[in-house]
Amino acid sequence: MKGSLATWGNRLHSGEKTYPIVAQRKRWxxxxxxxxxxxxxxxxxxxxxxxxxxxxxxxxxxxxxxxVSTAPAEDAVxxxxxxxxxxxxxxxxxxxxxxxGFLEPDEQLELTEALADAYGVPTEDISFDQIGPTWGAQVGxxxxxxxxxxxxxxxxxxxxxxxxxxxxxxxxxALIHDLLxxxxxxxxTGFEVTPATVIxxxxxxxxxxxxxxxxxxxxxxxxxxxxxxxxxxxAELANLAVNQTLVRSINTSVVALLPVASxxxxxxxxxxxxxxxxxxxxxxxxxxxxxxxxxxVATPLEVALRGNEKAIKDHTARVLAAxxxxxxxxxxxxxGTVRVGALQPGHHQGxxxxxxxxxxx
Amino acid sequence: MSKVTNxxxxxxxxxxxxxxxxxxxxxxxxxxxxxxxxxxxxLDLAGGRQIILTPVLEEGATQEIEQSDLEQxxxxxxxxxxxxxxxxxxxxxxxxxxxxSLPGTPDQATIDLVSQAAxxxxxxxxxxGSPSATTTESTDESSVEPTAEPTASxxxxxxxxSEPTPTPSASEVANVVxxxxxxxxxxxxxxxxxxxxxxxxxxxxxxVETTESTTPDIETTDPSSFEWLxxxxxxxxxxxxxxxxxNLAGRPMGDPDTGHVxxxxxxxxxxxxxxxxxxxxxxxxxxxxxxxNAAGSFTxxxxxxxxxxxxxxxxxxxxTTRLVSLEEPRNQFAIILDxxxxxxxxxxVRITNGEASITGAFTQEEAEQLANQLKFGALPLSLExxxxxxxxxxxxxxxxxxxxxxxxxxxxxxxxYSLFQYRALGFVTIAxxxxxxxxxxxxxxxxxxxxGYRLSLAGVAGLIVAIGITADSFIVxxxxxxxxxxxxxxLRSAVDHAWKRARRTILVSDAVSLLAAVTLYLLAVGGVxxxxxxxxxxxxxxxxxxxxxxxxxxxLLARTTFFGDGHRLSGLDPRQxxxxxxxxxxxxxxxxxxxxxxxxxAxxxxAxAGGETDADAxxxxxxxxxxxxxxxx
Numbered sequence: 001m002k003g004s005l006a007t008w009g010n011r012l013h014s015g016e017k018t019y020p021i022v023a024q025r026k027r028w029x030x031x032x033x034x035x036x037x038x039x040x041x042x043x044x045x046x047x048x049x050x051x052x053x054x055x056x057x058x059x060x061x062x063x064x065x066x067x068v069s070t071a072p073a074e075d076a077v078x079x080x081x082x083x084x085x086x087x088x089x090x091x092x093x094x095x096x097x098x099x100x101g102f103l104e105p106d107e108q109l110e111l112t113e114a115l116a117d118a119y120g121v122p123t124e125d126i127s128f129d130q131i132g133p134t135w136g137a138q139v140g141x142x143x144x145x146x147x148x149x150x151x152x153x154x155x156x157x158x159x160x161x162x163x164x165x166x167x168x169x170x171x172x173x174a175l176i177h178d179l180l181x182x183x184x185x186x187x188x189t190g191f192e193v194t195p196a197t198v199i200x201x202x203x204x205x206x207x208x209x210x211x212x213x214x215x216x217x218x219x220x221x222x223x224x225x226x227x228x229x230x231x232x233x234x235a236e237l238a239n240l241a242v243n244q245t246l247v248r249s250i251n252t253s254v255v256a257l258l259p260v261a262s263x264x265x266x267x268x269x270x271x272x273x274x275x276x277x278x279x280x281x282x283x284x285x286x287x288x289x290x291x292x293x294x295x296x297v298a299t300p301l302e303v304a305l306r307g308n309e310k311a312i313k314d315h316t317a318r319v320l321a322a323x324x325x326x327x328x329x330x331x332x333x334x335x336g337t338v339r340v341g342a343l344q345p346g347h348h349q350g351x352x353x354x355x356x357x358x359x360x361x
Numbered sequence: 362m363s364k365v366t367n368x369x370x371x372x373x374x375x376x377x378x379x380x381x382x383x384x385x386x387x388x389x390x391x392x393x394x395x396x397x398x399x400x401x402x403x404l405d406l407a408g409g410r411q412i413i414l415t416p417v418l419e420e421g422a423t424q425e426i427e428q429s430d431l432e433q434x435x436x437x438x439x440x441x442x443x444x445x446x447x448x449x450x451x452x453x454x455x456x457x458x459x460x461x462s463l464p465g466t467p468d469q470a471t472i473d474l475v476s477q478a479a480x481x482x483x484x485x486x487x488x489x490g491s492p493s494a495t496t497t498e499s500t501d502e503s504s505v506e507p508t509a510e511p512t513a514s515x516x517x518x519x520x521x522x523s524e525p526t527p528t529p530s531a532s533e534v535a536n537v538v539x540x541x542x543x544x545x546x547x548x549x550x551x552x553x554x555x556x557x558x559x560x561x562x563x564x565x566x567x568x569v570e571t572t573e574s575t576t577p578d579i580e581t582t583d584p585s586s587f588e589w590l591x592x593x594x595x596x597x598x599x600x601x602x603x604x605x606x607x608n609l610a611g612r613p614m615g616d617p618d619t620g621h622v623x624x625x626x627x628x629x630x631x632x633x634x635x636x637x638x639x640x641x642x643x644x645x646x647x648x649x650x651x652x653x654n655a656a657g658s659f660t661x662x663x664x665x666x667x668x669x670x671x672x673x674x675x676x677x678x679x680x681t682t683r684l685v686s687l688e689e690p691r692n693q694f695a696i697i698l699d700x701x702x703x704x705x706x707x708x709x710v711r712i713t714n715g716e717a718s719i720t721g722a723f724t725q726e727e728a729e730q731l732a733n734q735l736k737f738g739a740l741p742l743s744l745e746x747x748x749x750x751x752x753x754x755x756x757x758x759x760x761x762x763x764x765x766x767x768x769x770x771x772x773x774x775x776x777x778y779s780l781f782q783y784r785a786l787g788f789v790t791i792a793x794x795x796x797x798x799x800x801x802x803x804x805x806x807x808x809x810x811x812x813g814y815r816l817s818l819a820g821v822a823g824l825i826v827a828i829g830i831t832a833d834s835f836i837v838x839x840x841x842x843x844x845x846x847x848x849x850x851x852l853r854s855a856v857d858h859a860w861k862r863a864r865r866t867i868l869v870s871d872a873v874s875l876l877a878a879v880t881l882y883l884l885a886v887g888g889v890x891x892x893x894x895x896x897x898x899x900x901x902x903x904x905x906x907x908x909x910x911x912x913x914x915x916x917l918l919a920r921t922t923f924f925g926d927g928h929r930l931s932g933l934d935p936r937q938x939x940x941x942x943x944x945x946x947x948x949x950x951x952x953x954x955x956x957x958x959x960x961x962x963a964x965x966x967x968a969x970a971g972g973e974t975d976a977d978a979x980x981x982x983x984x985x986x987x988x989x990x991x992x993x994x
Binding site for chain 1: 405408413415456457458466469472745746747748749750751752753754755756759760763764766767768770771772774775778779782818819821822825826828829830832833836837840843844847862865866869870871872873874876877878880881883884889892893896938
């Protein structure tokens with residue numbers, strides 16, 4: 001089992017191995033800041049590749065066709081609605097998707113029949129979807145409204161639970177970081193944004209917070225008795241919490257990503273674009289980013305924010321002064337840094353260690 | 362055994378009884394033929410048509426669309442769809458939208474029916490009769506002859522039991538209209554009805570075939586005159602069967618300038634009426650409340666108050682002036698919503714100030730319902746089609762199948778990873794996941810039976826994603842146990858301590874997830890809801906499973922030799938977790954052979970740097986691994 005996650009976890013737990021994530025927070029903030037700026041720039045310049053649910057229009061899906069060439073569909077559209085520029089794509093193994101602009105009801109029926117003829121399938125096998133031009137705005141608005149209300153509620157819950165509003169701020173900044181970053185990736189790659197993608201985005205909220213809350217819970221546990229000890233600073237204990245939950249973060253992320261990855265796999269090879277694939281793609285990107293942010297953004301930011309609290313500032317000064325004077329009861333690593341590890345309970349040392357009465361025969 | 366294990370057993374028994382209850386209930390449902398073992402599928406999986414409509418007010422309208430109007434619109438659409446004979450249609454509201462789901466491939470006529478706006482009309486009543494179609498011609502022919510004495514023959518032949526009487530104690534139809542400020546009676550002028558914009562009415566002339574010569578002129582004829590009962594209308598009146606549900610909703614509103622026949626709500630009566638005198642445009646709003654008599658005290662009855670706009674008040678004044686002096690039933694006016702007469706109160710006084718109230722033996726609900734219907738009819742509302750989606754059953758089945766494959770692969774991957782990471786503990790994860798899956802499936806099937814919940818593709822996606830998120834809480838718990846083991850506890854006490862801490866973490870993080878799901882469910886539109894629902898449901902089930910299965914099982918397993926002694930494959934081997942010694946209780950300490958972690962490290966460092974004793978000593982003490990010999994008290 002040498003070199004396994006469990007052993008690595010042991011070393012992280014005991015503080016034998018530490019990644020100075022909190023100490024290097026300027027670096028992570030810089031990286032995230034650059035990524036954010038980049039995402040926003042892309043979002044503003046490129047924008048999303050919006051699906052027809054947002055732009056309005058009609059979409060046909062012909063299922064289980066023998067011949068997946070696009071020509072019959074183009075001909076059918078040209079015959080029914082000559083002015084339209086159809087976008088015909090193959091979905092998965094044997095489905096054809098045709099996207100056109102807005103059609104009148106009779107044109108709609110005509111095209112259904114024309115497509116059925118062209119591909120030799122019964123009309124019942126043709127799905128269509130006609131979206132009005134204002135529907136997408138409504139979906140987007142509802143999502144945005146939901147997002148804002150959710151953020152407010154989360155702020156309240158976290159503030160109440162951790163009794164520190166700065167933690168809530170850090171968690172929410174990490175959340176916005178995830179959303180922006182995911183949106184940036186979408187704009188950059190040109191993945192289509194559909195209502196299903198929006199579902200995915202909104203789920204990222206829940207997941208990213210779940211991850212952050214678990215890390216914060218450990219931070220809180222480690223720093224619960226902060227003021228009664230003078231060994232370690234708040235930042236060091238928070239960093240220990242991040243390190244101690246690293247294995248858990250990796251395990252939960254892998255486990256959460258596995259089902260999503262399986263949808264992505266099935267979706268890409270067998271199903272083609274659709275609700276499942278759109279949700280899974282947004283989730284996959286968002287969960288990966290969420291894991292990063294709960295480790296590298298949320299906790300360092302929380303430490304940076306709370307470092308300004310007077311009690312914590314004073315405590316940090318006290319700890320550093322104690323170290324300076326050499327009174328601090330801490331272990332020091334070979335490179336001179338203070339070793340921060342889990343406090344270990346003592347053990348029964350055996351009767352041999354009990355004090356003996358002297359001078360007694 | 363101890364209290365702890367008893368508690369654990371009790372939890373497991375609880376879980377078992379919950380599962381038995383769910384599946385027992387489902388079995389009862391399935392055996393009696395009401396429920397099915399599998400959840401009902403939404404349109405995107407089962408195939409069908411989904412139309413999302415948004416009610417839009419005309420520009421310049423002063424009213425606002427309220428929730429009750431939306432519900433009324435749903436009611437109207439539901440009545441229409443039921444009347445058209447389409448089975449298993451689902452009409453719901455989502456935010457400001459109305460979602461109509463029709464199974465199969467409905468024809469264009471059905472779809473037009475759904476998106477058509479409902480209209481409100483006020484017409485003077487000419488005849489009221491029993492609901493069934495009357496085919497006997499001998500007496501009817503004479504009775505409806507416009508020149509005949511109508512009241513006598515109507516009473517004699519048709520209106521026997523259901524003839525409205527103006528006493529408030531009678532049935533719902535015994536409503537009267539009173540003005541809140543009845544002015545002194547002016548001499549009733551022969552009214553020349555100022556008629557309304559006829560273009561607003563989508564008149565379907567297939568049912569009201571206005572006979573060429575006999576149709577009275579709208580400008581000159583009294584709207585309450587029996588001249589409106591043309592031969593065609595009479596025939597139609599006789600043929601109309603109000604016991605047939607098809608006639609109880611979505612019927613054509615008729616040409617506003619001719620007479621019309623329609624059924625009363627619930628098919629209790631049928632009515633023949635004169636031309637339209639007022640429409641919903643003339644009505645400002647309507648409300649309901651307890652009736653107050655002149656002395657200002659409550660009478661115990663409920664009334665529906667109508668508020669006309671200034672134009673409507675003038676017209677209504679003319680109508681009531683004319684009707685108040687007429688005989689039964691011509692002193693009534695019919696209020697028609699969406700082709701059905703929702704009320705036909707008798708006019709008792711002239712009402713010129715545009716504020717009328719309908720009283721009668723209303724219950725509070727009935728009054729509210731009528732007020733809502735009127736208020737809805739007063740809205741200049743049109744339904745805008747936002748999304749019109751037809752999903753073929755083949756495509757839906759395909760998506761479901763692939764979705765299930767994806768779910769199965771997801772479960773297998775998670776199971777494999779858990780076994781790899783947690784060894785035998787992985788089986789606890791797998792069992793917990795299976796239990797969670799069984800509970801979720803059972804509850805969704807039950808909900809689909811009891812509340813008509815339908816599983817959509819987005820819902821399936823939610824379920825698959827939930828696999829990972831559910832497994833997360835087990836990982837949080839297991840990692841906590843490992844942490845406690847690392848700190849030197851025995852497995853039993855590690856499970857105890859880890860549970861106390863992990864429980865809190867799991868609860869708060871699940872609370873956040875649930876918060877996300879509920880917010881999404883309440884605010885989002887379209888497919889987001891199905892997803893949010895399954896995500897929220899699985900979050901709750903996750904908590905149940907962790908509390909009633911995973912933890913109790915861990916408590917019991919901690920007492921087995923395999924786990925308790927930290928077998929190499931148990932996933933809880935203290936040696937793998939860096940604990941070479943483990944306190945076994947009763948003063949016994951188990952330790953493995955070989956140097957401890959700290960000793961090994963110290964040795965390495967000595968070899969490397971040759972004697973940095975200070976740091977090593979500190980390391981060793983910080984590590985605190987009891988290197989002392991095994992000892993017994």
